[in-house]
Amino acid sequence: MLRVRSPQDLGAGILFLLIGIAGIYFGRELTFGSARNMGPGYFPSIISGLIIVAGLVTVGKSLAVDGPPVERFQFRPIFMLMLALAIFGFLISQIGVIITAALMMVVAAYARPGVNLLETIVFAVCVSAFVVLLFVYGLGQPMPLWWNS
Amino acid sequence: MEILEHLATGFAAAGTLQNLMFCLIGVVLGTLIGVLPGIGPIPTLAILLPITFGLDPLSSLIMLAGIYYGAQYGGSTTSILVNMPGEASSVVTCIEGHQMAKRGRAGSALAVAALGSFFAGCVGTVFIAAFGPPLSALAQKFNSPDYFALMLLGLVMAVVLAHGSVLKATTMVLIGLLLGLVGTDTNTGLTRYTFGIGGLWEGIDFLPLVLGLFGIVEIIRNLENPPGERTAISTRLRDLWPTKQEFREAWPAALRGTGLGSILGILPGGGAVLASFASYTLEKKITRQPQRFGHGAIEGVAGPEAANNAAAQTSFIPLLTLGIPSNPIMAIMMGAMIIQGIQPGAAVMTARPDLFWGMVASMWIGNLMLVIINLPMLGIWVKLLSVPYRFLYPAILLFCAIGVYSTSTEPFMMVLMIIFSIFGYILLKFGCEPAPLVLGFILGPLMEENLRRSLVLSRGDPMIFLERPISAALLVATVLMIALIILPQFRKTREEAFQEE
Numbered sequence: 001m002l003r004v005r006s007p008q009d010l011g012a013g014i015l016f017l018l019i020g021i022a023g024i025y026f027g028r029e030l031t032f033g034s035a036r037n038m039g040p041g042y043f044p045s046i047i048s049g050l051i052i053v054a055g056l057v058t059v060g061k062s063l064a065v066d067g068p069p070v071e072r073f074q075f076r077p078i079f080m081l082m083l084a085l086a087i088f089g090f091l092i093s094q095i096g097v098i099i100t101a102a103l104m105m106v107v108a109a110y111a112r113p114g115v116n117l118l119e120t121i122v123f124a125v126c127v128s129a130f131v132v133l134l135f136v137y138g139l140g141q142p143m144p145l146w147w148n149s
Numbered sequence: 150m151e152i153l154e155h156l157a158t159g160f161a162a163a164g165t166l167q168n169l170m171f172c173l174i175g176v177v178l179g180t181l182i183g184v185l186p187g188i189g190p191i192p193t194l195a196i197l198l199p200i201t202f203g204l205d206p207l208s209s210l211i212m213l214a215g216i217y218y219g220a221q222y223g224g225s226t227t228s229i230l231v232n233m234p235g236e237a238s239s240v241v242t243c244i245e246g247h248q249m250a251k252r253g254r255a256g257s258a259l260a261v262a263a264l265g266s267f268f269a270g271c272v273g274t275v276f277i278a279a280f281g282p283p284l285s286a287l288a289q290k291f292n293s294p295d296y297f298a299l300m301l302l303g304l305v306m307a308v309v310l311a312h313g314s315v316l317k318a319t320t321m322v323l324i325g326l327l328l329g330l331v332g333t334d335t336n337t338g339l340t341r342y343t344f345g346i347g348g349l350w351e352g353i354d355f356l357p358l359v360l361g362l363f364g365i366v367e368i369i370r371n372l373e374n375p376p377g378e379r380t381a382i383s384t385r386l387r388d389l390w391p392t393k394q395e396f397r398e399a400w401p402a403a404l405r406g407t408g409l410g411s412i413l414g415i416l417p418g419g420g421a422v423l424a425s426f427a428s429y430t431l432e433k434k435i436t437r438q439p440q441r442f443g444h445g446a447i448e449g450v451a452g453p454e455a456a457n458n459a460a461a462q463t464s465f466i467p468l469l470t471l472g473i474p475s476n477p478i479m480a481i482m483m484g485a486m487i488i489q490g491i492q493p494g495a496a497v498m499t500a501r502p503d504l505f506w507g508m509v510a511s512m513w514i515g516n517l518m519l520v521i522i523n524l525p526m527l528g529i530w531v532k533l534l535s536v537p538y539r540f541l542y543p544a545i546l547l548f549c550a551i552g553v554y555s556t557s558t559e560p561f562m563m564v565l566m567i568i569f570s571i572f573g574y575i576l577l578k579f580g581c582e583p584a585p586l587v588l589g590f591i592l593g594p595l596m597e598e599n600l601r602r603s604l605v606l607s608r609g610d611p612m613i614f615l616e617r618p619i620s621a622a623l624l625v626a627t628v629l630m631i632a633l634i635i636l637p638q639f640r641k642t643r644e645e646a647f648q649e650e
Contacts, residue, residue: 036609089563
């Protein structure tokens, strides 16, 4: 029975394999060509192939050499931060940078437990005002300020 | 003296009020972010990159270089005062610097670090001025096979010198190369790996990639494992000056560090991290009182600090003359130059001498500013350490988002950043360091193009790489490096060298 000695390496190896296979699969319609006349698929195929080899070696290593365990995935921080980024990306053109920036910071604050809502809102509004002053007025970067612009 | 003439051009270009101001802003901002524990030069550069885009090319490069030096110096301050390295190259500074701080010599350690860095910075500037033109002339002789071999050597060196597993670092480079190929193939005009998404036709945008992999993953890492209570050791300004004894011990170390750093900085794959580790090892080897090391030996601060600053500067040489970044930080600088519409390489020096020499001059100016600003403002930097993280991270996140938005208003860019944040998070959990990926990402299209051209030249015969003397020599060096990795003896030394973190 095979025993996983290094869970981190196993994870990494599987990830590498997936990336390498994706590289081959999604590039399957690109012409490979020849060394003399490299097609668009030549270099990507070689690289993907090497990634697959590296993935196999990493998986093999994970069964042979002891290594650290995988740290527990915590969903709250990454989920809230990704939500905050998504809010920013999709709302800024609708409701303007001022409200979006404040809103995203409040959402981001919830990536940690024990949020003081009032403090967070005050802070978010201040930073959002500062950022608008810096980027829109200081650096002259065009951004919609409010929803109607 | 041709060097003086060049430098005069440079100081004239960099010495305008506007450029001096941007240099100052860069140094201050870089220090400001670099002081924060856990944020090294790569995330600092990534976070601050967008604010330089609106400027003209020279000002923006001057500011970026300022940010880089500032970040590095900020990292040393944090290391000495709170024993928290902000970045890999100040890990060594932590060892002796913090011990000095505990003995009440924090001021002296900081002053030595600043003065050592400044001295190294001066030498580094002269180094670039002296070696830039001949290397650039050499670069004119480079042909596609030589470029390809050089990039291969650079990538292999970067892997050898990266932290952690060689296997994982190699794969990170390969994944970077693959990601760099996304977009329209320059040769045929066909799109590759774009999945019909218009936002990918011109390739994956650089900014969402670095900000996701470094800026945002850094926040998540800190949220999951909150750093311990940071208690900064207070320091008074009048304690800043080193004693005569300390000075006598420090300056030869700074001198050695500068020499070592200047040379290691130029090597492909070299840079600040390698230089500071090498200098610390050297000081420890040649000292007559080894028992002092680990208990606040000032040579262990002066040497590595000088070395990392010298290397930080000379690592610009391969980028500016050959157009090839030697380490991930230079890859980010190259990304910034490309966004500014400058293709780094030998042509920059001849076509835009003001740009090249202006940047060189600004490096010296930036180093001078660091000394002048940082020592008096020490109190402020230390206070910054007491800002609670719950305020810091949403602000950093907002900065990342606005940064991406200011280069492209497409919501797709934010999606891309989310994807790379998640990817970076998974890499973190599986113990993969993403820095080599950036290097691969930048070099991917260049490598493919040069490989293609080489093989067209030789009608498909791979022997062309061995027939040309330059590429043959570079390939031999590459093979030697690979042999080194495989040799068990060297592996052990490498592991020991990185053990000191």
